[in-house]
Amino acid sequence: MSTKIIHALYTDDDVLLQAVKQVRDKHYHIDEIFTPFPVHGLEKAMGIADTRLAINAFLYGIVGLCVATAMMNYIMIEDWPQNIGGKPSFSYLENLPAFVPIMFELTVFFAAHLMVITFYMRSRLWPFKKAENPDVRTTDDHFLMEIDTHGADVEEATKFLYDTGAVEIKLIDKEAH
Template identity: 70%
Template sequence: MASKVIHAFYNDDDVLMHAVKKVKAAKHHIEEVYCPFPVHGLDKAMGLAPTRIAITSFMYGCVGLTVAIVMMNFIMIQDWPQDIGGKPSFSYLENMPAFVPIMFELTVFFAAHLMVITFYLRSRLWPFKEAENPDVRTTDDHFLMEIEIHGNEQELRDLLMDTGAVEINITEK
């Protein structure tokens, strides 16, 4: 069975923030808010849990650092040791200051690229995916708040009109 949702459109991010706070205070569950640009503080106003993506970024950086150390030790010390400029390559620790830029670059490389992949997978953004945006105006200049209706249509409509919605539509989800 398809459920009915109400779409409230706003044309200002400050009005949207006030509306989200008012709707949450009235104990309604906001399904999603579609915005043309990031709105600072919207996640807290909606009551969303803080992201743990920074933890994965740190772990990816650690993986990159480990790969850099193992790679440089194998290539420059074990597999093909060379006497470059009078510096013997017989131990990793003696040559580590020369390897610091490589360690830094691979740490950043792994963290950045794996974070992009993680973001796309977590957001379910893959090639040829259909857009989930319910209205194209939310990519230009409007904000849309989506709330599921549970037999309280008129109450929600009145509440959203009081919050400054410029347009209210009811659709099947």
């Protein structure tokens, strides 16, 4: 049994937002939504949980702080102690005020760079990856809602989507998709 995927195209973000709420109320499964720009409130309307990227940013910052601390202790205290400006090199804590800017910069550096890598990995955006955009108009002025019918009545779902404000609907076999 081949299941169908419905691509419903909308031309207005407010209409799309209302349509997402209506589709979820009818218990149809929304696979993906393609938009030319971020639509405020769309993730809540789709029922997507809040992101945990902020927790990762904090942990990456802690890693950067630890690397900065270990690096400065090894370089400036243990391996090559120098008398710079009359400051003693006897312990890390005596020189801590001079190390604060370096600790801050490496904390930000690690958090920023590791967050970019995490975002690309989470979004599956690899180098040279082919675009997965089903309709090129979604990069300009259209919004596409991809709905998996799961064996539901396709004609009823199509009529319902036209009633929500869809301007165009395409039926696609899941195997061909």
